[in-house]
Amino acid sequence: MSGVKTWLAGGVAWLIAIVNFFPIFWMLLASLKTEVEAVQTPPLFIFHPTLANYRDIFALQGYAGYAFNSIAISVLATLLMLLVAVPAAFAMAFYPGRYTRDILLWMLSTKMLPAVGVLVPIYLLSRDLGLLDTRTALVIIDFLSNLPIGVWMLFTFFRETPKDIIEASRIDGANVGQTILYVLLPLVAPGIASTALLSVILCWNEAFWSLNLTAHNAAPLTAFIASFSAPQGLFWARLSAASVLAIAPILAFGWISQRQLVRGLTFGAVK
Amino acid sequence: MQRDGHSAARVRTIPLIAPSVGALLVWMIVPLAMTLWFSFRRYNLLNPMLTGFAGINNYRFLLRDPALPSILVITVVLVLAVMVLTISLGVVLAAIFNTGFPGQGIARVLMISPFFVMPTVSALIWKNLLMHPVNGLFAGVLRSLGFPVIDWFSSFPLISIIIIVTWEWLPFAFLILLTALQSLDEEQLEAARLDGAGTIAVFFFIQVPHMARAISVLVMMETIFLLSIFAEIYVTTAGGPGIATTNLPFLIYQRALLAFNIGGASAAGVIAIILANVLAALLIRTVARRLDV
Amino acid sequence: MTAVAIRGVRKLFGQIEVLHSVDVEIDDGDFVILVGPSGCGKTTLLRMIAGLEDVSHGEILIGGRRVNDIAPKARDVAMVFQNYALYPHMTVRQNMSFALRLARTARVEIDKRVERAAEILGLGQLLDRSPRQLSGGQRQRVAMGRALVRNPQVFLFDEPLSNLDAKLRVQMRAEIKELQQRLKTTTVYVTHDQIEAMTMADKIVIMRNGYVEQTGAPLDLYDHPANQFVAGFLGSPSMNFLDGEIAEGAMIAADGLRWPLPESFAAQPLSGRKVVYGIRPEHITITEAGIPARVQLVEPTGSETQVVLQASGSTLIAASRERIIAQPGTILHIMVDPARAHLFDPESGKRLAA
Numbered sequence: 001m002s003g004v005k006t007w008l009a010g011g012v013a014w015l016i017a018i019v020n021f022f023p024i025f026w027m028l029l030a031s032l033k034t035e036v037e038a039v040q041t042p043p044l045f046i047f048h049p050t051l052a053n054y055r056d057i058f059a060l061q062g063y064a065g066y067a068f069n070s071i072a073i074s075v076l077a078t079l080l081m082l083l084v085a086v087p088a089a090f091a092m093a094f095y096p097g098r099y100t101r102d103i104l105l106w107m108l109s110t111k112m113l114p115a116v117g118v119l120v121p122i123y124l125l126s127r128d129l130g131l132l133d134t135r136t137a138l139v140i141i142d143f144l145s146n147l148p149i150g151v152w153m154l155f156t157f158f159r160e161t162p163k164d165i166i167e168a169s170r171i172d173g174a175n176v177g178q179t180i181l182y183v184l185l186p187l188v189a190p191g192i193a194s195t196a197l198l199s200v201i202l203c204w205n206e207a208f209w210s211l212n213l214t215a216h217n218a219a220p221l222t223a224f225i226a227s228f229s230a231p232q233g234l235f236w237a238r239l240s241a242a243s244v245l246a247i248a249p250i251l252a253f254g255w256i257s258q259r260q261l262v263r264g265l266t267f268g269a270v271k
Numbered sequence: 272m273q274r275d276g277h278s279a280a281r282v283r284t285i286p287l288i289a290p291s292v293g294a295l296l297v298w299m300i301v302p303l304a305m306t307l308w309f310s311f312r313r314y315n316l317l318n319p320m321l322t323g324f325a326g327i328n329n330y331r332f333l334l335r336d337p338a339l340p341s342i343l344v345i346t347v348v349l350v351l352a353v354m355v356l357t358i359s360l361g362v363v364l365a366a367i368f369n370t371g372f373p374g375q376g377i378a379r380v381l382m383i384s385p386f387f388v389m390p391t392v393s394a395l396i397w398k399n400l401l402m403h404p405v406n407g408l409f410a411g412v413l414r415s416l417g418f419p420v421i422d423w424f425s426s427f428p429l430i431s432i433i434i435i436v437t438w439e440w441l442p443f444a445f446l447i448l449l450t451a452l453q454s455l456d457e458e459q460l461e462a463a464r465l466d467g468a469g470t471i472a473v474f475f476f477i478q479v480p481h482m483a484r485a486i487s488v489l490v491m492m493e494t495i496f497l498l499s500i501f502a503e504i505y506v507t508t509a510g511g512p513g514i515a516t517t518n519l520p521f522l523i524y525q526r527a528l529l530a531f532n533i534g535g536a537s538a539a540g541v542i543a544i545i546l547a548n549v550l551a552a553l554l555i556r557t558v559a560r561r562l563d564v
Numbered sequence: 565m566t567a568v569a570i571r572g573v574r575k576l577f578g579q580i581e582v583l584h585s586v587d588v589e590i591d592d593g594d595f596v597i598l599v600g601p602s603g604c605g606k607t608t609l610l611r612m613i614a615g616l617e618d619v620s621h622g623e624i625l626i627g628g629r630r631v632n633d634i635a636p637k638a639r640d641v642a643m644v645f646q647n648y649a650l651y652p653h654m655t656v657r658q659n660m661s662f663a664l665r666l667a668r669t670a671r672v673e674i675d676k677r678v679e680r681a682a683e684i685l686g687l688g689q690l691l692d693r694s695p696r697q698l699s700g701g702q703r704q705r706v707a708m709g710r711a712l713v714r715n716p717q718v719f720l721f722d723e724p725l726s727n728l729d730a731k732l733r734v735q736m737r738a739e740i741k742e743l744q745q746r747l748k749t750t751t752v753y754v755t756h757d758q759i760e761a762m763t764m765a766d767k768i769v770i771m772r773n774g775y776v777e778q779t780g781a782p783l784d785l786y787d788h789p790a791n792q793f794v795a796g797f798l799g800s801p802s803m804n805f806l807d808g809e810i811a812e813g814a815m816i817a818a819d820g821l822r823w824p825l826p827e828s829f830a831a832q833p834l835s836g837r838k839v840v841y842g843i844r845p846e847h848i849t850i851t852e853a854g855i856p857a858r859v860q861l862v863e864p865t866g867s868e869t870q871v872v873l874q875a876s877g878s879t880l881i882a883a884s885r886e887r888i889i890a891q892p893g894t895i896l897h898i899m900v901d902p903a904r905a906h907l908f909d910p911e912s913g914k915r916l917a918a
Contacts, residue, residue: 005470010372016364021381023396023438024388026408030400043411088291091284103292110299114498116520117544120527120536121305144298151291164649167616172663172710173637176282182662186653205389207502208520212528226391226506236399236406243392254387255380262450265443266488 024247031240038237053241063224063242070220070246073135074203077142078196081150084143086192089154090180094166104155107148108267115145115208126213133215141213142203149202150195153264157191158184194260197253201261204250221246303544309537316531329538338514346518346546349433350497356437358489361444362482366474368445369452379449386442394506397435398424428508428515435503440496444489451485452478494550498543519543567592567750568613568718572622575608575774582608583774585622590767593748595741599761600771600797606754607722609771613752614643614720627717637666642711643720647727648703650695650710656682657691660709674713681712684743701732708740712747719744721753725760737763758798762786770794792913795842795906801870804848804880806841807910810834815841815907817876821855824902829916839916842906845870845883854897859890873898 030038032049057063092100122141123132131137161184169183185192207222214223225246228239254261310329315321333339368379385393401408404422413420423431455478463477501520504510510517510525517525519539527536568590575583583605590596598606611617613624615636623630631639642663650659657678664674682688685705695703704724711719724740725733741764744751755761761768762782770777770785770793778790782798789795795803806823808815812835814822823841850871857875864870869888873880875898882898890896907916 006370006372009367009370010374013364013367013370013372014374014378016367017378017381020438020441021384023393023401024384026400027392027396039406041406041411041414043408084290084294087287091282091287095282095284097284103288107291107295110295111495112548113299113303114495114520114543114547116499116501116523117540117547118302118306119520119523120309120533120540121302123527124305124533125302144294147291147295147298162647162649164645164647165651167614168643168645168649168710169651169662170282170616170636171614171641171643172714173666174662175637176287178666183651187651201387205387207390208499211391211502211505212524222389222391222502225389225395226502228395239395240400243395247388247392250387250389251384254383258379258383258446259450262447265492266447266485 027240028244030237031244033237035235035237038240053238054245056238057242057245063245066219066221066224067245069135069214069218070204070222073138073142073218073220074200076135076139077146077203078199080139080143081146081199082192082196085147085150085154085195086180086185087176089151089158090176090184092151093155093158093161094163104152107151110148111145119208119212122209123212132213133217133219135218137213138206138209138218138220141209142199142206145206146199146202149264149267150199152267153195153198153260154188154191156263156267157188157195160191161187191260194257195264197257198261198264201250201253201257306537306540306544309533310541312534312537314533314537316533329534330541333535333538333542338517341514342517342519342522343546345429345514345516346498348429349436349500349518350494350550352433353436353440353497354490354493356433357440357444357493358448358486360437360441361448361489362479362486364441364445365448365452365482366478368449369478379446383442383446385438386440386446388439390439390502391506393439394435394503397431397438398507402431424508425512428512432500432503432507432516435507436497436500439503440493444493447485447489448482451482455481495547498547498550519546566590566625567594567627568752569625570609570613570622571625573609573612573619573624574621575605575612575617576620581774583612583620586771586774586776588769588776588779590750590752592750595744595751595753595764595766596769597753597755597761597765597767598769598771599755599758600777602756603773604771605774606756606769606771610643610720610722610752610754613639613718614641615639640717641720642714642716642718643722644704644707644711644724646723648695648707648724650703650706652695655692655694656687656698656706656709659695659706660713663710663714677713677715678709681709684712685709700728701736704728704736708743715749717750719749719751719753721751723755724753725755725757740764759800762798768798770797772797789906789915791915792840792842792908795908795915799844801845801881801883803842803844803906804878805908806843806876806878806880808839808841808876810837810839810907815839817841817878819876821876823855823876824900824905825907826902826905829907834916838910840908840910840913842908843880843900844904845881847901847904848880848882849899849901850882850884850888850896851899852897854899856895857898859892859894859896861892862888862890871896 029045031053032051033044033047034050034052037044037047092104126132126137165183165187166179169179174182205222207226210220210223211226214220225239225243228235228242311324311326313321313323313328364382368375368382399407402423404410404420409423410420421427459477460473463473468476499520500518501524504516504518504521505524508516510521519542523536523539523543526532526539566589570586570588573583573586574581586609588596598609600606608617612619613626615631615634619632623632625631626639626641651662654662660678660681661674664677678691682691685708687702687705687709690698690702695706698706707724721740725736728736737760753764765782767780768782768785769779772793778785778794785794786798789798792805796805806815806817808817808823810825814824817823855875857873857880859871860874860879861872862869863872864887868883868885871882871884871888871890873882873896908914909916
C-alpha cells in the first residue's frame with residue numbers, strides 16, 4: 001500500500017479511535033473535577049484537577065466493601081472454573097472419544113440459554129437456599145456461566161501441546177494428576193493465564209445477576225455503580241472516580257490479553 | 272480371545288469430564304424445568320393464597336397483553352440494530368486498522384477499551400456525562416453552537432440505548448474481525464495485488480470473504496448476549512418512557528421482581544428462551560460446521 | 565528367554581481392524597525392528613507394547629507377565645518418541661530424572677544414574693540446558709538418556725531418527741546400535757526405513773496392512789524373502805521383477821527372451837506355470853553377450869553405478885561396482901546370476917520354494 005493511503009488510513013483510524021475512547025476519557029476528566037465543575041455548562045475542559053473524589057470514595061461510600069466483593073467473586077469463581085475445566089479440557093484434548101465433539105458443542109449450546117429466561121427460578125432457588133445477597137450465589141453463577149467458555153478455551157490451548165509429551169510422562173510413570181500438574185500446566189501457563197483473565201473480566205463486569213440477586217452485603221462494583229443512577233446530577237465527579245477505579249484493573253487486563261480473549265470469546269473459531 | 276473389561280491403556284476420562292458436564296447439566300436442566308413448571312402455575316409472591324395449576328393462562332395473559340408485540344419488536348430491533356451496526360462498522364474498521372499505520376497498537380487499545388467497561392458504568396457515562404439534557408456534554412456542545420438541546424432518553428429512547436450498546440459491543444466485533452483479518456495469508460494478498468486488485472477489490476473479494484467465519488461467530492455470540500441486555504436499560508430508562516425501551520429481559524424483571532408475578536414472569540422467560548433458540552438455532556449449526564474438533 | 569511376547573494380538577479402531585492377529589516373540593537382549601510402509605500398524609503395535617493403546621484381542625507379555633491390563637508406568641518399559649517429546653520447561657537433567665523423581669528414587673541414586681547416562685551419551689556439558697537450546701541430534705540423545713536412566717526391561721523406539729538430517733541419521737544409527745550392544749537391553753524399534761532395519765536389527769519384523777509378512781535375521785530375509793513384498797521392500801535399489809512363464813528350464817518373458825532359473829528349479833516340473841521372476845540389481849552384470857537391454861539412464865553414485873535398463877518389456881536396475889559409461893538409448897547386454905534369482909507366485913506373491 002502506498003504511503004499516502006497508509007497515512008490516510010492511519011488518520012481516519014486514529015480519529016475514530018479517539019472519538020471511541022472519548023467517553024472514557026471524559027469520565028476520567030470528570031473524576032478529577034469538583035462536583036460543581038463536573039456539572040458545569042458549558043462543559044469544562046480546562047480546570048484544576050483534584051484527587052479529592054478518590055479520597056472521598058474510600059472515606060464515605062463503603063467502596064472498599066464493594067470492591068472486595070468484586071475481587072472475591074471474580075477470583076473464587078475463576079479458580080473454581082479452572083479447577084473443574086482443566087481436567088475436562090485435558091481429557092477431551094488428549095483422549096478424545098466418540099462423544100467429545102458432541103459434549104463440546106453441547107457445552108457451547110448451554111450459552112444459548114438467555115440468563116433472563118431462568119431469572120425466576122434462580123431467584124427463587126437463591127431465596128430458598130438462603131443465598132440471596134450472598135457472594136456464594138454469584139460465585140456459583142459466574143462459575144457456571146463461564147465454565148463452557150473456560151473448557152473451550154483451555155481445550156484449544158491444550159490441543160496445541162504435542163500429545164507425545166503427555167504420553168512420555170505417562171510412560172515415565174506420571175498419573176493423570178501428575179501429568180497435568182508437572183507437565184501440562186507449566187507448558188500451557190500462558191493459556192491458563194489468559195483463560196483466567198477472561199473469566200475474571202467476565203465476572204467483574206457481570207451485571208445481570210449482580211443487580212437482581214444482591215443488595216448491600218454481596219453487591220459487587222457493577223451493582224454499586226448502578227445505585228448511583230437514582231439521585232442523578234448530584235455526585236457526578238465522585239461517581240466518575242468510583243467508575244474509573246472500578247474499570248481500571250479490568251481495562252488493564254483486557255489490554256494485556258486482547259489476543260487470547262478473541263480465542264476464548266469465539267470458542268477457538270478465531271485465533 | 273475375550274475382550275478386556277477394563278484397560279490399562281485408556282485413560283479414564285469420565286471422572287475428568289463428569290464434574291463439568293454434571294455442573295452444566297444441572298445448571299441447564301433445573302432452572303429450565305422450573306421456569307417451564309412455574310409458567311403453568313398460579314404463583315404470586317405477594318399472594319400466598321394464590322396457588323394451583325394455571326394451565327395456559329399465564330401464556331394467554333401474556334400473549335393478550337397489548338404491550339407484548341411491541342416488547343418483542345423492541346427486543347429484536349435492539350439485537351438486530353446493534354448487530355448490524357457493530358459488524359458493519361467492525362468490518363470497515365478492521366480493514367482500516369489492518370494497514371499498519373504508525374501507533375496502530377495504541378489506537379487499537381483505545382478502540383477496544385469500551386468493551387471492558389462494566390455495563391453499568393457505560394450506561395452512566397452516557398446517561399449523565401454525555402446525554403444529560405442539562406449538564407451533559409452533548410447538550411453543552413449543541414447549546415454553544417446555537418442548536419436546541421436534545422433530551423435523548425425522552426425523545427429517542429430506543430436509539431439512545433442502541434447507541435450505548437453499540438458503543439460497548441463495537442470493540443468486540445472489531446477485535447475479532449481484526450484478528451481474523453490478520454490471519455489472512457500475506458501471499459494471498461500479494462497474489463491478488465499482482466493480479467491487479469486495488470484496495471477496494473481486495474477488501475470485497477479477499478478480506479470480507481476471509482472474515483466470513485468470524486462474522487458468523489459474532490452473529491451467534493451477539494445474539495446470545497444482546498438478547499439479555501438489561502443493565503443498560505435498568506440504569507438509564509428503566510424501560511420507559513412508557514414501554515419504549517422495555518425488552519423481554521426487562522419485562523421479566525418487572526413481572527418477577529417488581530410485581531412478584533412468578534407465573535407470568537416464567538411464561539415470559541419461556542418465550543425469551545424460545546426466541547433465543549429460534550434466532551440462534553440456525554447460526555449455531557453454521558458455526559458448528561466450521562469448528563474443527 | 566523371551567522378553568516380549570505378542571500373541572494373537574489384534575487391534576480395532578472402531579470397526580476398522582488395523583492389526584490382524586500378530587505373533588512376535590522377542591528374545592531377551594535382542595534388537596528387534598518393526599518395519600513396513602506407513603499404515604502397516606508398526607507404530608500401533610509399539611504403542612500397544614508401551615501401554616498407550618489397548619489390546620483389542622490377544623495378549624502381550626513382558627518378561628513373562630501378561631501386561632494387557634497393566635498401566636504403562638508399571639510395565640517397566642521406556643520409550644523414545646519420534647519427536648523426542650522432551651519436556652520443554654525442564655532442563656536436560658530434569659528431563660532425564662523425571663521418571664525417577666516420580667518413582668521417589670533417592671536423590672543420590674538419581675544423580676548417579678543421570679551422570680552415567682549423560683556420560684554414555686556425551687551429554688555431560690548440556691545437563692543444565694533447556695531442550696530449546698539443543699540441536700536435533702542432542703535432543704535425540706536426551707530422549708535416549710531419559711529412557712536410559714530408568715534401566716528398563718525394554719526400550720521402545722518410535723522412528724527416532726526420522727527428524728534428523730541424512731548424515732546425522734547414519735551417525736545416530738551406529739550409536740544406537742553400539743549402545744544397545746553394550747547394554748544388552750531388549751529393544752523394539754519402529755522405522756519405515758529398510759536401511760535402518762537392515763543395519764541395526766538382530767531381527768526384523770516386516771509388516772504390511774496389519775499383517776506380519778516375515779520375521780527373521782536381516783540377511784536371512786534379504787536372501788530368502790518369503791514373498792514378493794518382502795523381496796521388494798528390503799534392499800535399495802529394490803529387487804527387479806519380471807512377469808513370465810516357465811518353459812524348458814527357464815523363464816520366458818513377454819518378449820520371448822529366456823531368463824535362467826536357479827538350478828534347483830531346473831529339475832522341477834513347473835513348465836507352463838506363470839511366475840514373477842525376481843533378481844536384485846547387484847546380481848545383474850553387464851557383459852558382452854547375453855540378454856539385450858536398452859540403457860535408459862545411468863546414475864553414478866560414486867561407489868557404484870546404477871543403470872536403468874529396458875529389457876523384456878520391463879524396467880530393470882542393474883548395480884555395478886564398475887564405472888559404466890553408456891549413452892541412453894544404446895543397447896547393452898546383461899547376465900543374471902541364476903543362483904540368486906527368485907520365483908514368486910503371481911497370485912499370492914509367495915516365493916516358490918526350490
